[in-house]
Amino acid sequence: MTLDPVNLLAIVAMGLATYTTRAAGLLLADRLPRTGRIRVALEALPPAVLTAVIAPAVLAGPAEMLAGAVTVAAAFRLPLLAVVAIGVASAAGFRLLVG
Amino acid sequence: MLAPPSPSSDARAGLADVLPATLAVIPFALLLGGQAAQKGLSALDMLAMSSIVFAGGSQFLAVGLWTDPAPWAALALAAFLINLRHVLMGASLARKLDRFPAWQRFAGAHLMTDETWALAERRALDRPLTPAYWFAAGALLFVNWQIWTVLGVLLGGLVAEPERYGFDFAFPAVFIALALGFWKGWRTGPVIAASALTAVAVHALVPGAWYVIAGALAGIAAAVLTTPADAPAPAPAPAEETAP
Numbered sequence: 001m002t003l004d005p006v007n008l009l010a011i012v013a014m015g016l017a018t019y020t021t022r023a024a025g026l027l028l029a030d031r032l033p034r035t036g037r038i039r040v041a042l043e044a045l046p047p048a049v050l051t052a053v054i055a056p057a058v059l060a061g062p063a064e065m066l067a068g069a070v071t072v073a074a075a076f077r078l079p080l081l082a083v084v085a086i087g088v089a090s091a092a093g094f095r096l097l098v099g
Numbered sequence: 100m101l102a103p104p105s106p107s108s109d110a111r112a113g114l115a116d117v118l119p120a121t122l123a124v125i126p127f128a129l130l131l132g133g134q135a136a137q138k139g140l141s142a143l144d145m146l147a148m149s150s151i152v153f154a155g156g157s158q159f160l161a162v163g164l165w166t167d168p169a170p171w172a173a174l175a176l177a178a179f180l181i182n183l184r185h186v187l188m189g190a191s192l193a194r195k196l197d198r199f200p201a202w203q204r205f206a207g208a209h210l211m212t213d214e215t216w217a218l219a220e221r222r223a224l225d226r227p228l229t230p231a232y233w234f235a236a237g238a239l240l241f242v243n244w245q246i247w248t249v250l251g252v253l254l255g256g257l258v259a260e261p262e263r264y265g266f267d268f269a270f271p272a273v274f275i276a277l278a279l280g281f282w283k284g285w286r287t288g289p290v291i292a293a294s295a296l297t298a299v300a301v302h303a304l305v306p307g308a309w310y311v312i313a314g315a316l317a318g319i320a321a322a323v324l325t326t327p328a329d330a331p332a333p334a335p336a337p338a339e340e341t342a343p
Contacts, residue, residue: 003141003143003144003147004141004144004169006168006169006171007140007144007147007169008144008147009169009171010161010169010170010171010174010175011144011147011148011151011152012151013171013172013174013175013178014148014151014152014157014161014171014174014175014178015151015152015153016175017175017176017178017179017182018152018153018154018157018178018179018182018185019208019209020179021179021182021183021184021185021186021189022182022185022189022208022209022211023189023205023208024185024186024189025185025186025187025188025189025190025191025192025193026189026190026192026193026196026204026205026208028186028189028190028193029189029190029191029193029194030193032190034194037323040322040323040326041319041322041323042190042191042194043322044287044290044318044319044321044322044323045187045188045190045191045315045318045319046191046216046217046220046221046278046281047278047281047282047287047290047291047294047318048290048291048293048294048314048315048316048317048318048319048322049184049187049188049213049294049311049314049315049318050213050217050274050277050278050281051278051290051291051294051295051298051314051318052294052295052297052298052310052311052312052313052314052315052317052318053184053213053274053298053311053314054270054271054274054275054278055294055295055296055298055299055302055310055314056298056299056302056303056310057267057268057270057271058271058275058295059295059299064268064271067265067268068271068275071268071271071272071275071276072275072279075272075275075276075279076279079119080116080119080120080273080276080277081118081119081122083119083272083273083275083276084119084122084123084269084272084273084276086272087265087268087269087271087272087275088264088265088266088268088269088272089265090265090268091262091265091267091268092263092264092265092268093265095262095265
């Protein structure tokens with residue numbers, strides 16, 4: 001096993017860039033007001049980010065949309081691990097059925 | 100709550116809550132390791148990247164862009180752009196870290212991923228977020244990521260086609276369930292609709308990870324436009340009362 005110095009430089013540069021994004025929010029939050037529209041915006045942030053991350057994968061085609069609908073229905077009543085199993089199984093199944 | 104919360108019970112809760120996400124990332128970790136091996140990265144390179152960067156999306160992008168010698172400036176810029184969403188996430192999470200001393204905030208920030216952040220935000224709806232919960236959940240996901248990405252390099256192209264078995268859908272399934280944890284009635288509808296439509300449109304038109312930022316901002320804009328600025332705080336989730 002080897003660790004090339006140029007590879008390590010690239011990895012450390014990526015790590016610094018990524019940590020900057022992680023710490024910036026903590027530093028920024030102290031400067032934002034905690035009321036009004038800023039509060040509304042920050043409260044909407046979790047569902048907004050999570051939806052944006054997965055929307056292209058879930059709306060990629062008919063099989064994925066059907067699997068997404070099944071997963072949403074499962075998520076309203078089942079624990080997370082069961083939801084994941086149902087999501088995987090339904091994606092595989094719908095891809096066989098509708099391609 | 101029947102018993103007062105203790106660090107060990109909070110740590111156990113963190114481990115239990117993060118377990119499904121931990122399992123869901125295994126196929127991606129193996130796939131990432133397999134692709135890295137094809138690009139000539141060693142297991143030690145992978146271990147360094149998975150621990151120093153620890154951000155799946157940017158690691159996939161980096162392996163895709165990887166050449167020899169490594170284009171470090173382009174890789175760093177790509178990592179910065181794809182991880183810009185962390186700024187928004189951290190700004191929201193910072194308000195729930197009252198129980199974290201400064202060093203724990205900034206050490207804990209390295210463990211912030213989409214999954215641990217969403218779990219922490221969800222938990223903060225019901226009860227105070229504690230360092231025990233955050234570090235237990237984050238550490239399990241972190242160690243799990245090292246193990247499976249390195250195994251992916253060593254095993255090569257074991258999971259060449261995760262979509263054939265639906266494994267790629269484990270990730271959206273986790274996020275669908277987490278997103279629904281933030282459902283607060285009709286007000287959440289426009290947020291999800293605006294975010295999804297914008298993300299899909301930008302994903303189709305603009306290369307890179309801009310769709311996440313664009314979708315998130317559209318969702319936030321929808322919330323601000325549909326909520327009066329002086330609206331009362333939404334009712335807390337129907338969970339047991341905690342701290343005084």
